[in-house]
Amino acid sequence: MVLSAYADFSPEMAEIAKPFFTEGWIDAAVKPGKAPGAFAHPTVTTVHPYVMLNYLGKPRDVMTLAHELGHGVHQVLAAGQGELLSSTPLTLAETASVFGEMLTFRKLLSAAKTQQDRKVLLAGKVEDMINTVVRQIAFYDFECKLHAARAEGELTPGQINEIWMSVQAESLGPIFEFMDGYETFWSYIPHFVHSPFYVYAYAFGDGLVNALYAVYEEGDPDFQEKYFDMLRAGGSKHHKELLAPFGLDASDPAFWDKGLSMISGMIDELEAMED
Numbered sequence: 001m002v003l004s005a006y007a008d009f010s011p012e013m014a015e016i017a018k019p020f021f022t023e024g025w026i027d028a029a030v031k032p033g034k035a036p037g038a039f040a041h042p043t044v045t046t047v048h049p050y051v052m053l054n055y056l057g058k059p060r061d062v063m064t065l066a067h068e069l070g071h072g073v074h075q076v077l078a079a080g081q082g083e084l085l086s087s088t089p090l091t092l093a094e095t096a097s098v099f100g101e102m103l104t105f106r107k108l109l110s111a112a113k114t115q116q117d118r119k120v121l122l123a124g125k126v127e128d129m130i131n132t133v134v135r136q137i138a139f140y141d142f143e144c145k146l147h148a149a150r151a152e153g154e155l156t157p158g159q160i161n162e163i164w165m166s167v168q169a170e171s172l173g174p175i176f177e178f179m180d181g182y183e184t185f186w187s188y189i190p191h192f193v194h195s196p197f198y199v200y201a202y203a204f205g206d207g208l209v210n211a212l213y214a215v216y217e218e219g220d221p222d223f224q225e226k227y228f229d230m231l232r233a234g235g236s237k238h239h240k241e242l243l244a245p246f247g248l249d250a251s252d253p254a255f256w257d258k259g260l261s262m263i264s265g266m267i268d269e270l271e272a273m274e275d
Ligand SMILES: [Zn+2]
Pocket: 067, 071, 094, 097
């Protein structure tokens, strides 16, 4: 499913992803003691990446596979930059992965046989996008407030909980009832400790990919070639330079409107189905 979605975009992209399946570069099965989650590891630029999954065959797992293979394709293409320049900056870290998901999602959506199937797919995608954009921005807000407060002096766990709850209440809105214990939920996000401010990459990546996808849908005949060039650049260029060939500029608010309008468009479509 993922390979055919990739091939519809470009046969070259499916070619790059193919050996992950045929050469055993994917550890997919669930087994006792295996780490949870999923990732693509680039290893070193002179060898090849590996993908780790916990695959159970749910639609969500197919999207995770599409996501991690996106990283894998990116890692293969960027390997030519060598060890020091291959890894992407935070701004583009989730570009190929989210784009790979979008290709697969569009393929599944166009193959949906009933209105109900279409609704389930759209609702899932909207929920993912809200998690990727709204929730991760709330996480980022939390980190900004936390680091600013810490600069003023040491913080107790209670004070950290308070900052967390104030941001969560604002981002989730009045419809949620927060259960006891939610105040310490900040501690379940490993990024806060291991890669501070990384969370914004998800929101940035989603917005960026939505804008990129919009350009692709507009039918730029050189889109695929430009897209591969962007991935091949690895970490050697700033996003401003990388997005220019697509006529995109992340410092322009219209760029983000383009991405957000894609999400609101899907919500509108879902709401229309309720009638
Ligand atoms: Zn990722």
